[in-house]
């Protein structure tokens with residue numbers, strides 16, 4: 243039997259998929275709705291002290307990704323009411339938008355949330371020093387697990403992560419959306435976001451490779467569970483995230499653009515993938531990429547070869563080869579080893595997987 247369950251922060255999750263902070267977990271009604279889908283864990287939207295609204299519009303699909311300038315929230319008091327009446331069977335992490343309050347106030351808010359029933363707290367801030375300070379203050383006062391969500395591009399990642407672990411953090415999520423970023427409507431020249439300077443933050447599939455490298459680095463620096471969030475949109479990208487080292491896989495943009503049913507699809511896809519590859523569970527693939535990188539032989543001498551049995555003759559490799567190394571002869575594609583420069587573009591476009599390097 244293939245098993246995609248995971249243990250995380252003392253919770254037994256049916257799968258590693260997590261709905262992270264965003265509009266789909268921004269109220270009692272939204273969280274109730276999400277709880278009907280195949281989700282392992284839910285993070286609330288970033289909780290602010292006072293209710294806040296965002297200038298309109300604050301979300302725009304941007305190619306296959308998303309721009310948002312969404313700082314809205316129902317406010318701390320309303321969250322206490324949500325926690326009082328919420329009865330879902332999916333673990334919930336209450337997430338505090340730390341960047342709007344001092345570390346002392348954030349700790350006070352976290353204590354209030356725990357009193358109202360929260361069983362895990364996460365602090366989110368674009369300034370990682372603030373996160374360290376908050377965890378140092380919160381740790382002696384909170385009996386529940388503490389998480390932080392990191393901003394992209396930490397200046398001193400190893401040092402910061404070690405300080406967070408020393409302060410007592412139980413798990414780390416990475417990352418928040420990337421920005422500030424600007425999208426423009428070319429019909430009018432206006433910015434896509436209604437924020438004061440028109441800027442917003444980028445999320446969705448464009449940012450996946452940045453998140454993957456981040457997760458890979460974090461899981462190499464420290465030994466606490468990591469939640470990879472940023473750019474997951476299908477089971478393949480969830481597999482990449484776990485292979486990079488993630489225990490949990492978060493999503494916001496994909497369910498916003500494709501509906502919450504994406505969680506059911508990705509969970510099913512993960513299970514089928516493990517089954518097909520004969521893996522028993524997620525532990526078999528977690529961190530696999532680190533082992534592959536360590537085993538690899540680095541070479542500048544390898545050149546492309548096309549396996550004639552698997553080649554379908556589509557000709558994409560010849561079209562994309564800018565060094566003119568791929569040529570067709572009698573309906574089959576071949577590589578001139580003298581001309582090939584080993585760039586790898588042909589392999590990346592070959593849907594049949596017919597290109598190897600020797």
Ligand SMILES: Cc1cc2nc3c(=O)[nH]c(=O)nc-3n(C[C@H](O)[C@H](O)[C@H](O)COP(=O)(O)O)c2cc1C
Nearest residue numbers: 263264288310366417418445446472473493494495
């Ligand atoms: C509309 C929107 C609102 C968001 N609001 C929050 C928030 O309140 N707090 C937070 O920590 N992250 C927030 N995020 C960031 C997401 O939780 C996530 O880190 C980011 O979008 C990358 O994941 P994705 O590519 O799956 O969307 C928001 C993202 C979006 C798109």
